[in-house]
Amino acid sequence: MYVNLFKPLLDRLGALILLIFFSPLMVLTALIIAWRMGNPIYFTQKRPGLHGEIFTIYKFRTMTNEKDAKGDLLPDSERLQGIGKLIRTLSLDELPQLLNILNHLRLILKSFFLHSKK
Numbered sequence: 001m002y003v004n005l006f007k008p009l010l011d012r013l014g015a016l017i018l019l020i021f022f023s024p025l026m027v028l029t030a031l032i033i034a035w036r037m038g039n040p041i042y043f044t045q046k047r048p049g050l051h052g053e054i055f056t057i058y059k060f061r062t063m064t065n066e067k068d069a070k071g072d073l074l075p076d077s078e079r080l081q082g083i084g085k086l087i088r089t090l091s092l093d094e095l096p097q098l099l100n101i102l103n104h105l106r107l108i109l110k111s112f113f114l115h116s117k118k
Helices: 002-039 081-089 098-103 109-116
Strands: 042-048 053-061
Touching: 002 053, 002 081, 002 098, 053 098
Parallel strands: none
Antiparallel strands: 042 053
């Protein structure tokens, strides 16, 4: 009963509270990305979730869209610069994922804390 009823409600409530708390930081991050790298502000990607269900992940964009003379994107190491590195270091790029939790994902704090200690 907990897993099917209360856990999703607690996840969504927690995500909503965190979104409200971090919204000023998210707006500031979005404005900095728009100013320094332009649009789009978000990086989106389709990924498989539980039972192979495809969902769209949202993150703040941290890389430029710079291309070489042939029109191909430059390597990631060349496109990840200054402000993008800082956003990743502080894990600010992950904040929009709270929107996914409001929609349908589950909140798993254990993996977040393990990832942040690397």
